[in-house]
Amino acid sequence: MPLEDTPTNLLSEGGRLHSEGTRADLLARVDALNARYRHHSATQVLRDALRDPAAGRLALVSSFGAESVVLLHLVAMIEKNTAVLFIDTQMLFPETLVYQTEVSERLGLRNVRIIRADEFEVEKEDPFGRLHMANTDACCDLRKTRPLERALQGFDGWITGRKRFQSGTRSALDFFEAEEGVDRIKLNPLAHWAPEDVRVYMDENRLPRHPLVAQGYPSIGCAPCTSKVAEGEDPRAGRWRGQNKDECGIHFVNGRAIRKGENA
Secondary structure (H helix, E strand, O other): OOOOOOOOOHHHHHOOOOOOOOHHHHHHHHHHHHHHOOOOOHHHHHHHHHHOHHHOOEEEEOOOOOOHHHHHHHHHHHOOOOEEEEEOOOOEOHHHHHHHHHHHHHHOOOOEEEEOOOHHHHHHHOOOOOHHHHOHHHHHHHHHHHHHHHHOOOOOEEEOOOOHHHOHHHOOOOOEEEEOOOOEEEEOOOOOOOHHHHHHHHHHOOOOOOOOHHHOOOOOOEHHHEOOOOOOOOOOOOEOOOOOOOOOOOOEEOOEEOOOOOOO
């Protein structure tokens, strides 16, 4: 885990996370931000992003999953009024819903927004709640990517809790990454953290664990598509087990959410 460092307003040097430039401009900004913050801590990056008006409006997108409490705690220590977007797919474990309420209250989060799918879209596309059995990508799109896309409108950027160690698809993750089409940047403050960093931070700050972690779920999503993980398996092996899928598909191309495997 990077050491704490002296506060600076590094983000203001490069302007808002959201910019009206070309794709090349956006990628250049991301490269510059990653170079500038390479040796900074998660706390430093978050502090600059949340407190510097030049960064624009930011939202933290949280699943309130196995490790989510770490980033939620970091954000709460800096700015409790930060918008926290929690996507209730209405397919989550009951334990996750209880945990979300308990953690929000304990950390004093003042702006948690519960995001759900459009009820008319659900009635049309998944009236019996079985879409996940036939097409997991379509279910994720309906219940997660589209609701998030709508919820992020009006924000200049968003914060995620993804980390390099979580899966092969995240192994090259950096602090900042670009979203195509929407001129928006995602911030991954914990990208460089190791599993031990997460454990130590939770222990030192006495943060509550998601109850399903102790039952063999190191990564927790929707109940129908999450299974227990055996010792030695990839932490995300229990997500969409048996399918060529390990992400829900939340990324944007030309201003819209794209499911994994779909051409941009």
